[in-house]
Structures are given as C-alpha cells and as structure tokens.
Amino acid sequence: MRSSTGVRRPRKARASTTSVFRQYIAGKSPNSVRALANFKKICARYLNDDCSTEIVDVLKNPLAAFDDQVFVCPMLIRVSPLPRRIIVGDLRDTAKVLDALGIGSTNDGEE
Amino acid sequence: MGGKRNPAHRAGLQKAPTAISGFDEISGGGIPASRTTLLLGGPGSGKTIFALQTLVNAARTYNEPSIFVAFEEKSAHLIANAASFDWELDSLIAPDEGGTPLLTIVDTRLSPDIVVSGDYDLSGILALLDTYVRQTGARRIVFDGIDVLLTLLDNPNTERREIYRLRDWLLEKGLTAILTAKTDDSGRQFPSQYSFMQFMVDCMVVLTHTFSDRVSLRRMTIVKYRGSDVGSSEVPFAICSSGIEVSSPGKVEMNYQVSQVRISTGIDRLNAMLGGGFYRGSATLLSGAPGTGKTTLAASFCHAACQRQERTLYISFDESWAEIIRNLNTIHVHLQPFVASGLLRMYSARTEARSSDEHQIRIEELIAEHNPACLVIDPLSAIIKVGGVGAALSVARYLLRLAKTKGITLIFTSLLESTETMIEATPLEISTLADTWIHLTYLVRAGERNWGLTIVKSRGTAHSRQVRELLISDQGVTLADVYTAGGEVLMGTARWERERADSLEKEKIRHETERKRRELEAFEAEIKEKIDTLAREVETRRSELNTLLEESELREKQWRQTTEDITSLRGGGAEYAGGGKPKRTLKRKKGQKGGVR
Numbered sequence: 273m274r275s276s277t278g279v280r281r282p283r284k285a286r287a288s289t290t291s292v293f294r295q296y297i298a299g300k301s302p303n304s305v306r307a308l309a310n311f312k313k314i315c316a317r318y319l320n321d322d323c324s325t326e327i328v329d330v331l332k333n334p335l336a337a338f339d340d341q342v343f344v345c346p347m348l349i350r351v352s353p354l355p356r357r358i359i360v361g362d363l364r365d366t367a368k369v370l371d372a373l374g375i376g377s378t379n380d381g382e383e
Numbered sequence: 384m385g386g387k388r389n390p391a392h393r394a395g396l397q398k399a400p401t402a403i404s405g406f407d408e409i410s411g412g413g414i415p416a417s418r419t420t421l422l423l424g425g426p427g428s429g430k431t432i433f434a435l436q437t438l439v440n441a442a443r444t445y446n447e448p449s450i451f452v453a454f455e456e457k458s459a460h461l462i463a464n465a466a467s468f469d470w471e472l473d474s475l476i477a478p479d480e481g482g483t484p485l486l487t488i489v490d491t492r493l494s495p496d497i498v499v500s501g502d503y504d505l506s507g508i509l510a511l512l513d514t515y516v517r518q519t520g521a522r523r524i525v526f527d528g529i530d531v532l533l534t535l536l537d538n539p540n541t542e543r544r545e546i547y548r549l550r551d552w553l554l555e556k557g558l559t560a561i562l563t564a565k566t567d568d569s570g571r572q573f574p575s576q577y578s579f580m581q582f583m584v585d586c587m588v589v590l591t592h593t594f595s596d597r598v599s600l601r602r603m604t605i606v607k608y609r610g611s612d613v614g615s616s617e618v619p620f621a622i623c624s625s626g627i628e629v630s631s632p633g634k635v636e637m638n639y640q641v642s643q644v645r646i647s648t649g650i651d652r653l654n655a656m657l658g659g660g661f662y663r664g665s666a667t668l669l670s671g672a673p674g675t676g677k678t679t680l681a682a683s684f685c686h687a688a689c690q691r692q693e694r695t696l697y698i699s700f701d702e703s704w705a706e707i708i709r710n711l712n713t714i715h716v717h718l719q720p721f722v723a724s725g726l727l728r729m730y731s732a733r734t735e736a737r738s739s740d741e742h743q744i745r746i747e748e749l750i751a752e753h754n755p756a757c758l759v760i761d762p763l764s765a766i767i768k769v770g771g772v773g774a775a776l777s778v779a780r781y782l783l784r785l786a787k788t789k790g791i792t793l794i795f796t797s798l799l800e801s802t803e804t805m806i807e808a809t810p811l812e813i814s815t816l817a818d819t820w821i822h823l824t825y826l827v828r829a830g831e832r833n834w835g836l837t838i839v840k841s842r843g844t845a846h847s848r849q850v851r852e853l854l855i856s857d858q859g860v861t862l863a864d865v866y867t868a869g870g871e872v873l874m875g876t877a878r879w880e881r882e883r884a885d886s887l888e889k890e891k892i893r894h895e896t897e898r899k900r901r902e903l904e905a906f907e908a909e910i911k912e913k914i915d916t917l918a919r920e921v922e923t924r925r926s927e928l929n930t931l932l933e934e935s936e937l938r939e940k941q942w943r944q945t946t947e948d949i950t951s952l953r954g955g956g957a958e959y960a961g962g963g964k965p966k967r968t969l970k971r972k973k974g975q976k977g978g979v980r
Contacts (some may be wrong), residue, residue, distance in 0.1 A: 298507060335511070335514055344508065
C-alpha cells in the first residue's frame with residue numbers, strides 16, 4: 273500500500289539483528305534534510321549500517337503518514353525490534369536518539 | 384435587519400455563522416470567515432464543545448464539510464463525549480451512502496513517550512490536512528488544543544515559526560479556522576509565551592467557568608474582533624443538550640414595538656383599575672409575601688390569555704406545575720384543558736439544579752420553542768437563590784428585555800422577604816424595569832386575614848391608587864373595595880390598622896350626624912302634627928261659636944218682632960218703645976263682642 277519515495281535502502285529479508293526504521297520527511301525542508309543526514313551518520317556509527325530504513329515524503333504521499341500519526345516532521349520510527357520508538361526532530365541530539373533506541377550513549381566512546 | 388445589524392458587510396469582512404444560539408448575535412454574524420479565531424479557556428470551559436459544535440452546525444445548517452484536528456483528546460473519546468449532545472456525529476463522520484464525510488476528525492494526539500531530538504516542524508500534519516481539504520472540500524477547520532502542540536515544540540522560536548506556518552497555510556487555503564488553547568482556570572490570563580498568537584488571529588474569544596455560591600457560572604467574552612464592532616462585555620452561556628447556548632444581550636439600543644392594546648388581567652375589577660388591563664408586551668411585577676396570592680393572580684392572567692387563544696408559557700420555580708393546576712382548580716381556574724391542547728406550556732424547575740445563567744438560557748429555549756404571547760415566571764426571585772444577587776439581577780434584566788423585544792406580555796412574581804435586605808432590594812431594582820408593579824399584602828381586619836392589592840405603579844396608565852381586597856373563593860378571583868388610602872402606597876399591618884381606625888371614626892361620625900338629622904326630622908314631624916291638631920280644635924270651636932251667634936241673632940230677631948207686634952197691638956207709645964230699645968241694643972253689643980272673639 274504505502275509507496276515510498278526516495279528509498280535509499282530497499283527492504284531486505286531481515287536478519288534478527290537488523291533494525292527496521294521508517295523515516296518521515298517533508299520534501300527538502302531544512303529539518304528533513306538534516307534529519308536524513310543525521311540518521312545516516314547514526315546508522316553508520318552506532319548500528320553498523322545494519323538497518324533497513326523506509327523513507328516517506330509526506331508531501332508526496334501524505335496519506336502514508338496517517339497510520340503512524342506523523343504530524344510533525346521529520347519523524348523517525350523504529351518498527352522493529354519492539355518496543356516501537358518514535359523520535360521527532362532533525363536528530364541532531366545524538367545522545368537522545370541513542371537513548372531512545374536503547375543504545376547507551378556509553379557506546380559513543382567505544383565504537 | 385439592514386446594514387446596521389451586520390457591520391461585517393460594510394467593512395468588507397465576511398463572517399461565517401456558527402449557528403450557535405446567541406453567539407452569532409453577539410459577534411455580529413459569527414466568526415471571521417477565511418480567517419483564524421482563537422478560543423481560550425480553562426479546563427472544562429467548553430472550548431472543544433464550542434469548536435466542534437461550530438463544525439457540526441456548519442455541516443447540518445450549511446452542508447459545509449470541515450475538519451477537526453484533535454491534539455489533546457483521542458478522536459474516540461471525542462466522539463463518545465459528543466454523544467451526550469444531539470449532534471449525531473456518526474452520520475457526519477461516516478455518511479450512510481458512503482459519500483464524502485461532512486466532518487473529518489484527525490487524531491493527532493502525540494504519543495507521550497515520543498522523544499524529541501532537534502528541530503522539527505508541522506509540515507507533516509499540514510501535508511496530511513492538505514489532502515483532506517482537497518478530498519472533502521472542507522471550508523472550516525478546528526485545531527483543538529494548540530497549546531499541547533506548542534508545549535511539544537518547546538522552543539519559543541520554533542513555536543512562533545510553526546504557528547506562523549500554520550497561519551500561512553490557513554490563509555493560503557482560505558479556511559475559516561478555530562484554534563483552541565488552554566489557559567488557567569480564570570481564563571483571563573493568557574500565557575505570556577503564547578501572547579504572540581493574540582496578534583496573529585483575527586478574533587479571540589475567552590471562555591470562563593467559575594463558581595459562585597457553589598453554582599457554576601459560564602461566561603464568554605469576545606476579547607478581540609478585527610474589523611468588527613463587537614461589544615466586549617461578558618455574556619453568560621450554558622451547555623445544554625444541543626451544545627453551547629450563548630445568552631445574547633440583544634441590541635444595545637432599545638427599540639421595540641410598543642403596543643397600545645390592553646389585554647385582560649383575568650380579573651375584571653383589576654382591568655378597570657388599570658384602565659383596561661395590561662398593555663400588550665409590558666412587564667408586570669407581582670410582589671408580596673408568601674401566600675398573598677401571587678400565583679393565583681398570575682394564573683388568572685394565564686387563564687384569560689388562553690381563553691383568548693393566545694400561546695402562553697408558565698414557568699414556575701420550586702413548585703410543580705401539576706400542583707399549581709390542582710390548586711387552581713379549587714378556585715375555578717381550570718388550566719388543564721389548555722395544557723392538553725398545547726396552548727399553555729407549563730414548566731417547573733428546581734432552582735438549585737442550575738445556575739441562574741442556565742435558567743436564563745433554558746427560559747430562552749422555552750420561549751423559542753413555544754413562541755408565547757404571554758409569559759409568567761413565578762417567582763423570578765427564585766433565581767436569586769442561585770448564583771448570587773448580581774447574577775440574578777442581570778438575568779432578570781435580560782429576561783425582561785427579551786420579553787419586550789419579542790412583544791411578549793410578561794408577568795413575574797417576586798417574593799418580598801423583609802428580613803433579608805439583599806433580597807428585598809432586588810424586587811425594588813427589578814421594579815424599575817417593570818411597567819406595572821402590583822403589590823400584594825395580608826390585611827388583617829376584624830380578626831381575619833385578607834389579601835390586599837395595591838397598584839404601586841403602572842406606566843402610561845391613570846391607574847387607581849386605591850387598595851382593593853383580593854377575594855379568592857371557589858367562585859374564582861375578584862376584587863373588592865376596601866377603603867380609601869389617600870393615594871398612598873400602603874405597607875404593613877400597622878399602616879392598615881391605622882387606616883382602618885381612621886375609617887371607623889369617619890363612619891361613626893357619619894352615623895351620628897345621620898341619627899341627629901333623623902331625630903330632628905321626627906321632632907319636626909311631631910310638632911307639625913301638634914300644630915295641626917290645635918288648628919283643627921280652633922276651627923271646631925270657631926264653628927261652634929258661629930252656630931251659637933246665629934242662634935242668638937235669630938232669637939233676638941224673633942224677640943224684636945214679638946215686641947213690635949205687641950207695641951202695635953197696644954197702639955202707639957213710640958217714646959216708650961224707644962226708651963226701652965237703647966237699653967237692649969247696648970246689651971246686644973256687649974254680647975256680640977264676646978261672641979266674635
């Protein structure tokens with residue numbers, strides 16, 4: 273149903289360790305652009321790129337955002353593993369993101 | 384009507400009617416169309432109801448689709464709460480034919496465990512709403528609980544930026560919008576961090592909900608209305624089965640039709656005292672202590688109105704109307720047939736059950752439903768018991784004005800309880816608004832308690848200033864003369880007593896004079912009788928004397944004849960005869976004299 277645009281990493285068969293994310297953005301708005309870049313960094317740095325992210329542009333596909341109650345953008349949702357996590361903002365506060373995702377900020381120094 | 388009633392057209396500002404009873408009147412036509420209205424109020428002040436009702440009314444009245452964006456409440460909760468009103472939200476949200484919904488509720492409640500990291504904006508919801516607006520053709524939109532959203536934005540700059548983004552979006556779409564935001568309980572203090580919103584919106588309405596004497600008071604104030612001359616006084620409103628009902632204070636200018644027609648009070652003598660009855664469309668105050676016959680008088684008026692086939696509304700407080708009808712039956716005032724035919728609407732309410740505002744709004748509702756020509760509120764002073772004197776007075780004032788504007792002939796009763804000065808003052812205040820004031824009192828006379836009726840004032844009427852006795856019997860209600868009170872307003876038993884003593888004294892003197900006159904008349908008659916009797920005696924005696932005189936003359940004649948005869952028989956002797964004659968003449972003269980007398 274949900275057709276995503278700007279998909280960078282198509283969904284693959286998920287390994288148990290693979291995290292699945294859905295990232296909602298609003299076109300090329302500064303916040304959205306920053307959010308994409310920030311999350312890319314976090315993925316690479318803290319998740320070993322072992323994540324599958326579906327990127328949805330609410331301007332192009334507004335109804336897609338309905339089920340996830342996306343009314344502020346940008347928004348990052350961790351679909352799996354559970355519990356589901358919702359993080360809004362341009363993700364510039366890395367510590368908060370990691371905390372929400374259950375990745376201790378102590379990892380910061382280690383990895 | 385005309386240009387005056389809707390200044391919006393003059394100013395080129397379009398208004399979108401809310402169809403909320405009373406609001407469109409106080410706002411001069413509704414909220415500004417294609418612009419934004421900010422609705423502020425404390426928790427439970429009725430913001431959500433007002434906003435949702437505006438949309439429901441737009442759908443029902445104008446078939447206008449709209450969107451409700453709920454930031455605070457879940458849409459399921461919202462729908463459940465709205466079920467207590469007669470809005471039938473379901474049929475608007477999901478039309479039977481599967482057509483376009485007239486109302487779309489967008490549930491945008493933020494999950495409490497949402498994590499914020501960095502800057503974000505409202506583009507998500509606006510993109511979604513864009514789609515809804517396109518799909519449904521919505522003309523109106525509500526953002527309920529914008530403060531929740533602002534709290535999340537967490538940063539004054541972001542707040543401002545996003546609110547302006549929202550405003551720009553609304554302007555671009557040309558939507559008529561209502562934003563609701565919570566304030567503190569009083570509703571007066573708008574959180575300073577959101578003060579910029581006041582400059583952003585075209586109209587700002589504040590709702591408050593306070594308690595006075597343990598009775599809830601709801602008030603609405605239009606604090607700001609760009610391009611519109613709107614009175615900014617607080618107006619009461621209530622939340623009823625149809626939603627919010629705002630009490631419209633009506634036009635400031637008093638211009639209503641004035642009738643010259645007199646209508647019966649239901650009591651012939653009272654009509655006569657008032658120069659024909661009450662003026663149609665006038666307001667009459669019936670005051671008096673408990674049990675002085677206020678209800679009876681009011682009901683007689685109702686009865687007369689119904690007999691003229693006029694629609695009548697009888698509102699009683701703290702007495703069930705069934706009881707009133709039963710009690711009146713005993714004095715031959717039968718209201719039941721009129722209730723049955725629908726001509727008379729009787730409504731009873733417990734005063735404590737509602738605030739004075741709610742009573743006022745309920746009365747307004749009843750007037751709108753029944754459309755009466757005559758209205759009785761018995762007693763209006765009952766409203767004082769709830770919500771305090773100040774509030775009750777404004778309610779009384781309002782109802783009087785409403786009746787005037789609608790040309791309804793109003794009778795309202797008021798208890799006078801001298802022990803409570805505050806309450807006593809109220810009818811006096813009300814009385815300045817009433818056209819006619821009839822005061823009922825007890826009147827103790829000859830060891831029995833009677834009802835006295837005084838017309839204290841009656842505008843435009845050369846009314847009788849005498850006190851009458853109100854006779855309530857199984858034959859109905861009539862008035863009887865009491866006594867002249869010198870045109871003064873009579874108050875209290877003492878006054879009555881004195882008046883009564885004066886009256887008795889006068890009566891005594893009158894009786895005394897009458898008696899004396901009769902005595903004299905009788906004496907005169909007696910004297911006359913005596914004179915008549917004496918005169919008759921005189922007459923009798925005179926006639927007796929005359930008879931005697933005639934007899935003696937006759938006898939003299941006979942004697943003289945005899946003497947002459949003898950003389951002639953003896954032949955001559957004239958000197959002899961002459962000598963004897965004078966002797967006898969003298970004797971006769973003496974006798975004649977006594978006889979005449």
